[in-house]
Amino acid sequence: MAFENLTSREKRVLQNLICHYIQTADPVGSRVIANKYRMGLSSATIRNTMQDLEEMGLISQPHTSAGRIPTDSGYRIFVNTLLKQEPLTDSEKKYIKSIVNQGGKRIDIVLSQTSKILGDITSLLGISISPRFEEGVLTRMNLVPAAEGKIFVIVAVKSGLARSILMEIESDFSPNELRHFEDVLNERLSGLTLGQIRRTISERLADTDLSPRLVKLFVDARTNIWSDKDTTQIHATGTGNLIKQPEFADRETLLSIINILEDKKELIEFIDSKSLVEGIIITIGNENPIDEIKNCSVVTSKYQVGKISGTIGIIGPTRMPYSKLISIVEYTAKSLTDTLS
Amino acid sequence: MAFENLTSREKRVLQNLICHYIQTADPVGSRVIANKYRMGLSSATIRNTMQDLEEMGLISQPHTSAGRIPTDSGYRIFVNTLLKQEPLTDSEKKYIKSIVNQGGKRIDIVLSQTSKILGDITSLLGISISPRFEEGVLTRMNLVPAAEGKIFVIVAVKSGLARSILMEIESDFSPNELRHFEDVLNERLSGLTLGQIRRTISERLADTDLSPRLVKLFVDARTNIWSDKDTTQIHATGTGNLIKQPEFADRETLLSIINILEDKKELIEFIDSKSLVEGIIITIGNENPIDEIKNCSVVTSKYQVGKISGTIGIIGPTRMPYSKLISIVEYTAKSLTDTLS
DNA sequence: TTTTAGCACTCTAAAGTAGAGATTGCTAAA
DNA sequence: TTTAGCAATCTCTACTTTAGAGTGCTAAAA
Known part of the structure; x- marks a missing residue:
C-alpha cells in the first residue's frame, strides 16, 4: 500500500482528524477541522478531501450524518508517517524512574511496579512479562533435595538471574548420586544457552557413567527446566482504565478482553514474540493476531537484563495517544533495563 | 438477633421468595409465591406476611410497585436456618476431581486448576490461595549461591512442600561460611514452625560463632523468609462470569470489583484469614470487610496439605445458589486436600 | 480548475408522551 | 383469620417529536 502519495492537504486533514478523534x-x-485547526479552507473543501480519504479506506463514517473516524489503515499511516513523538517532561521521567526503582533488584516486584506505572500514567492497560531465559547463558545448576521424592532445580544464568523449579523424582536417589549428577551437568552444560541445552541435552548426557534413570528424568523434563514454558509471568495492570473507555461500553467487547486477560497464555505468547525486536513496536487493531483485541492497539518495547530480554508495553483501544505513548513505553523500558543491570 | 421465632409461614414465604429471586x-x-409455590393461601395473605418480613428487615422493596427482594439479613436467616444443602451428583464429583487432579502434584498448577473449576461450574468467580507456611514445621533449609551477591534460600516444611526465596547479600561470603551457617540454622531451627522461627530467630542465633553480619542479614529478612508475606499467591478465575450478572451491569460496581481483583493484596488478606477455621464459611454482603464487595457473598473452605492449610472459595453477587455452592466448595476442598496429600 | 456558499436530505440522540403491566396496601366481606 | 376487590403507584416499553449535526450535491465565485 503506497500511501506516500497522499497530497499534503490530505495528510494534514488526516492528521488533524485523528488528533481530534483521539x-x-x-x-x-x-x-471542526476547518475551524478548530485553522486550515484556511472552507468546510466544503475539507469535505471533498475527506471523501477522498474515505475512498482510500483511511477514514470511515459510522452512519450517514456523522463525522468520520479513522480506520486501522488510517492509524497505520498516521503512526508511520505523520506522527511526531511527544517527549516526556523531566518530572515525568523522574516519576517513572522512581516507581520502577521501587522494587530494588527483585525482578518480580520491579516488573509488577512497571506494569503498574504504565497502566497509571497512560490510563490504559500496562503490561510486563518476565525475561526469556531461553537465550540466557547457563552459569550454574544446583540440585537441592527438598522433600521426599522432590528436588529443587536451580538454574542461574549469566546476567545474574536465577530461577528454581520444584521437580518430582519418583525414586530416591542418594545425595552422592545427585551431587555427582550435578557436577556432570555443570561440567557439560555451563556456557551454553538454555535453548541450546534444551535442544541437545539428550546427546550431551549420552556417554556418561550416570544413572540412566536419572538422565531420562531430566531429558523428559527438559522443557520445564530449560525453557520458558509455564514460567513466563505476565503482569497486567489497569483493567479498570479500559472499562472506562467508551470503546468497551459494550458488554460483549468488555467480556472478550477480560477473558483474554484472564487466560494469559495466549497473551503471553503474543507479547513475548516481540521480545527479540529492537525498539518500539506498534500493532494496530486488525494487525493483532488475537481476535479478542482486534479493536485494540498494542505498543511494546523490549527491555534487557544483561543478555536476556523481556517485553513491556500497553494495550488500549486503537484510539490512543500514540505520540505520547511511544515516549512513555520507550523511556520505561530504558529505566527498567537500567534498574535491572 | 433472635429470628428463630419466625412463624413457620413466614419461614416458608421467605424461603420461597429467596429461591425464586435467586x-x-x-x-x-x-x-408468584401464592401460585407457583402452591402455598394454599391467597396472594393477599402472602402480602400480609411479606409486610411482616419487611418490618423485620429481611426483605425490601426496590420501589413501591415492585415485588420484594431479600436483604442481607434475609439471606443470613436463609443460610443459617432454612437452607437445605443440595448434594452433588456422581458425575459432578467425578468432573471436579478430574480437573483438580490435572496438575499432578505441582501445587501452583493444581491451585490454578481449582480456581478454574470453581469458576466454571458455579458461573461465578473461583478463588484459590496458596497454603500458609506460617504453621508449617521446618524440616530443612538450604542456602544455595545463585549469582554474585545472591543466594537462593530454600525452606522445606513437613508436609512435603518447599519454597525458595532469592535473597540479596551485599557482600560475598565464602561457600564455607555459608555452609556452616546453613548447618547452624538447621540444627537450631528445624522442628519449629515458620511462625515460631520468625518471632524468635533473633534470640536463637544470639550465642553462636557466626558472622554477626550474616546473622543480621537473616534477622532483617525474617518476614521474607519465614512468613507468607509477598509469597501468598491468589488465583481468581471467572471475572467474565461476574460481568454477565445483572448485579454488575452498573459500570461503577463493576469497576470497583475489578480493581479489588487486580490489587490482590486486600483480597488475599481477607480470604487468607479464613484458612484456620474448619468447614464452610459464608460471608454475606455487608458482612464483608472490603467495601468493594459489600454487594457480594463469599463462600470459602480451607484445604490441607499435611499440617498446613490454605483456602479456596467463590465470590459472587449475594443472590447466589447457596445450597448448591456449599456442596461444590466443600467437595472441591476435599478433592484438593486428597490430591495434595 | 479549484474553492466555496447554500441547501435539501439523512440520521442520531434526547426529550417527551402514552399506555400496559405489575404489585402494593387498604377496606370490607366471607 | 383469610380473602376478594380496587384504587393508587411506579416502572418499562414503545412511539413520537424535535433539535442538531453532518453530509453530498449543485451552482456560483475565484
Missing part, C-alpha cells in the same frame, strides 16, 4: 472519541466533522 | 433476579411479588 481526544474526543466522537466522529469528527468537516466544520 | 433464579430470576427479579423482585418477587405475592402472586
Whole structure:
C-alpha cells in the first residue's frame, strides 16, 4: 500500500482528524477541522478531501450524518508517517524512574511496579512479562533435595538471574548420586544457552557413567527446566482504565478482553514474540493476531537484563495517544533495563 | 438477633421468595409465591406476611410497585436456618476431581486448576490461595549461591512442600561460611514452625560463632523468609462470569470489583484469614470487610496439605445458589486436600 | 480548475408522551 | 383469620417529536 502519495492537504486533514478523534472519541466533522485547526479552507473543501480519504479506506463514517473516524489503515499511516513523538517532561521521567526503582533488584516486584506505572500514567492497560531465559547463558545448576521424592532445580544464568523449579523424582536417589549428577551437568552444560541445552541435552548426557534413570528424568523434563514454558509471568495492570473507555461500553467487547486477560497464555505468547525486536513496536487493531483485541492497539518495547530480554508495553483501544505513548513505553523500558543491570 | 421465632409461614414465604429471586433476579411479588409455590393461601395473605418480613428487615422493596427482594439479613436467616444443602451428583464429583487432579502434584498448577473449576461450574468467580507456611514445621533449609551477591534460600516444611526465596547479600561470603551457617540454622531451627522461627530467630542465633553480619542479614529478612508475606499467591478465575450478572451491569460496581481483583493484596488478606477455621464459611454482603464487595457473598473452605492449610472459595453477587455452592466448595476442598496429600 | 456558499436530505440522540403491566396496601366481606 | 376487590403507584416499553449535526450535491465565485 503506497500511501506516500497522499497530497499534503490530505495528510494534514488526516492528521488533524485523528488528533481530534483521539481526544474526543466522537466522529469528527468537516466544520471542526476547518475551524478548530485553522486550515484556511472552507468546510466544503475539507469535505471533498475527506471523501477522498474515505475512498482510500483511511477514514470511515459510522452512519450517514456523522463525522468520520479513522480506520486501522488510517492509524497505520498516521503512526508511520505523520506522527511526531511527544517527549516526556523531566518530572515525568523522574516519576517513572522512581516507581520502577521501587522494587530494588527483585525482578518480580520491579516488573509488577512497571506494569503498574504504565497502566497509571497512560490510563490504559500496562503490561510486563518476565525475561526469556531461553537465550540466557547457563552459569550454574544446583540440585537441592527438598522433600521426599522432590528436588529443587536451580538454574542461574549469566546476567545474574536465577530461577528454581520444584521437580518430582519418583525414586530416591542418594545425595552422592545427585551431587555427582550435578557436577556432570555443570561440567557439560555451563556456557551454553538454555535453548541450546534444551535442544541437545539428550546427546550431551549420552556417554556418561550416570544413572540412566536419572538422565531420562531430566531429558523428559527438559522443557520445564530449560525453557520458558509455564514460567513466563505476565503482569497486567489497569483493567479498570479500559472499562472506562467508551470503546468497551459494550458488554460483549468488555467480556472478550477480560477473558483474554484472564487466560494469559495466549497473551503471553503474543507479547513475548516481540521480545527479540529492537525498539518500539506498534500493532494496530486488525494487525493483532488475537481476535479478542482486534479493536485494540498494542505498543511494546523490549527491555534487557544483561543478555536476556523481556517485553513491556500497553494495550488500549486503537484510539490512543500514540505520540505520547511511544515516549512513555520507550523511556520505561530504558529505566527498567537500567534498574535491572 | 433472635429470628428463630419466625412463624413457620413466614419461614416458608421467605424461603420461597429467596429461591425464586435467586433464579430470576427479579423482585418477587405475592402472586408468584401464592401460585407457583402452591402455598394454599391467597396472594393477599402472602402480602400480609411479606409486610411482616419487611418490618423485620429481611426483605425490601426496590420501589413501591415492585415485588420484594431479600436483604442481607434475609439471606443470613436463609443460610443459617432454612437452607437445605443440595448434594452433588456422581458425575459432578467425578468432573471436579478430574480437573483438580490435572496438575499432578505441582501445587501452583493444581491451585490454578481449582480456581478454574470453581469458576466454571458455579458461573461465578473461583478463588484459590496458596497454603500458609506460617504453621508449617521446618524440616530443612538450604542456602544455595545463585549469582554474585545472591543466594537462593530454600525452606522445606513437613508436609512435603518447599519454597525458595532469592535473597540479596551485599557482600560475598565464602561457600564455607555459608555452609556452616546453613548447618547452624538447621540444627537450631528445624522442628519449629515458620511462625515460631520468625518471632524468635533473633534470640536463637544470639550465642553462636557466626558472622554477626550474616546473622543480621537473616534477622532483617525474617518476614521474607519465614512468613507468607509477598509469597501468598491468589488465583481468581471467572471475572467474565461476574460481568454477565445483572448485579454488575452498573459500570461503577463493576469497576470497583475489578480493581479489588487486580490489587490482590486486600483480597488475599481477607480470604487468607479464613484458612484456620474448619468447614464452610459464608460471608454475606455487608458482612464483608472490603467495601468493594459489600454487594457480594463469599463462600470459602480451607484445604490441607499435611499440617498446613490454605483456602479456596467463590465470590459472587449475594443472590447466589447457596445450597448448591456449599456442596461444590466443600467437595472441591476435599478433592484438593486428597490430591495434595 | 479549484474553492466555496447554500441547501435539501439523512440520521442520531434526547426529550417527551402514552399506555400496559405489575404489585402494593387498604377496606370490607366471607 | 383469610380473602376478594380496587384504587393508587411506579416502572418499562414503545412511539413520537424535535433539535442538531453532518453530509453530498449543485451552482456560483475565484
